[in-house]
Amino acid sequence: MTTATRLGAAMLAAAIGLTAAGCSADSTGSDDTSSTPAAAGSVDLRMTVWTSNEDQLALFDSIAESYRAEHPEIGSITFESLPFADYNTTLTTQIAGGNAPDLAWMGDLSEDLISSDALVPLTEKLQDTEGWNYDDLLDSVTAEFSDGDELYAYPFSNSPFALYVNTDLLAQAGQTLPADGLTWEDVSTIGAAVNAATGKGGFVLRDFDYASWNVLGTVWPGWGAAAWSEDGTECTFDSPEMTEAFRFLHDAAFVDGSMPGPGTTADFFAGDSAFTVAQVSRASLLDGSFAYDVVPLPEGPAGEYSVIGQAGVGVLSSSDHVEEATDFLAYLTNPENAALLAQYFPPPRESLLTGEALAANNPKLTAEQLQTVVVDRIPDAVTLPNHANPAEIAQKGKTALDAMWTADADVEAVLGSVCDAIQPLLSR
């Protein structure tokens, strides 16, 4: 091949690239929000979810069927189940490829979607929908999915983190929970005793695995610490409160032996540890092979606190059927359907949040447990750290924080390096 031929081939490829890129960018920028009535059966809606639970999908299908019966213009409503581990990447790739869904579940991607105007504002629509009762939504659960007073996604799942206790293991080690309130120091002391007596793990922060550091956001509020300032512009990993919180975790892993160290697998639900911090929705993993209790998160030096993990559902502004999708969202989340969804997901509506109501559909936890760890906790709960560009912040933070998980780590210096790594991203 001559140089001229090579050059020609490269230019051809670039030209094809240009054309295809142009098509791709255009196709994601569709803005067809026409309000003219659609022909019968002409609108197909697709919603991406990360659940593959057949009962949950059946519930969504039945709600969609009811909606279609009242709306002849809707041809089909499909719930596309994507694997949870790759959900953000898959959804983003669909959006980039011009194949965005009309509605989507979202977790930590919400900030990016809201700041990019990729979500349809919902407040007016929901307030104007008869019987929807917008004021029933708790302020603490809508903040994460709002920009100012505008709501961009309905927080359908608000699952508080709680402390699960394997009371069999505690009994084997001759330990009991203190009657006057549990602190993190108590958890570490009892966990170390269980570890020494039984060889099982003390306390496990589920899904942390010394990698997903945002899960530590279930611990550090006990010390009054936060990952960054409220407006999200200043890293506060190097604060004295955070330093103390990490000293506690580091000692637990490398001095007291109350938390299994890095690279050690210990699954609470398989009976491998005395305690675990996990969302209330994980109670379904309890198989009755050991006696357990579920209590609110322990107190830290800064006192009581509670944390929730949230999921929202919103309408993508790139949808060809924004109006129909928004209307379906209002139907899916109206008080009647919200009560149905509450079987599986702790609801954002105050009227549905009672221990008895939640216990009716939760065979693993008692009404009293649900009242103390869910109902009483949601109104004042904080969420796990969330920020625009979550994946890059998580990765840069992890890269710096890896140095924390060795026995001789300099806690203060490592936390300083975390701020060095993520501050440029917070400042963008």
Next chain:
Amino acid sequence: MKAPFWTTRRRDALTGYLFITPQLIGVVVFVLVPVGLAVWYSLNDWNIFRGELTFVGGENWAALLDDPQLPSVLGATAVFSGGVVVLNISLGLALAVMLNRRFRGVTVFRTMFFSPVVVSVVAWTLVWGFLLQDNGGINAALSVVGIDGTNWLQNGNTAMVAVIVTQVIRSVGVNMVLFLAALQGVPGELYEAARIDGAGDAAIFRRITLPLISPTLLLTAIITIVGALQAFAQIAVLTQGGPGLSTTVLVYYVFQQAFEFNDIGYGSTLALMLLTFVMLLTLLQWQLRRKWVFHEN
């Protein structure tokens, strides 16, 4: 009289083109078009959520120089690729030489060393991930002989070694088979003549075996280097690039930038840099073949 259009030469040419057409279509659709797109994306900032493509010229290329993580990533890539190539080729050659003899059970050994090649990379790596855990099978085996094993994947010094060894054990069988085929192609009379001349094993290996299998050495060097530079699943499953950046190789970094951080422009720039590395290395080896490949002299 007018000459017929379909001369033998033209017919042959058409036949040839028809044979390469399927491959050509594949190369255009799956190589040239994506490379062209990558070039275009590298000159743009693509906000995926807004669907906006903004031309930024050489900004993404300039960002290569300002990226504080890139030197570590390139270092990890060099260590991983170098480690895999040296270990894979030397082990593959050693196994081939050992198994190029006639002894009872030789076929069983050949099958045993080749069988990991047919195992899925992800399945292989997942199992090794469990074995390499702090409380995993390797440390349990070491404790039997009184050795307190380290936390292989969490230790910055051992994570890369663990990833390299995992990769080499899985893929060494391919090079072993290629070397075996090459060794069996060396004429026996050359060895016979050398022995009559009084040459020892080392001299025979250096003076006869190595020169005669040098074309295969070139082939294995190229495919092993290209394969090492493309290794992704091993890193994604075993270490996710950690601890720190110790095992973040270039391909994994490209994936992070483009698909996790949604920076398609910078990710494309890094991918083109990787493509350039692969092409340059292959070109260098191709040029050097005249110096050390026997048949090229």
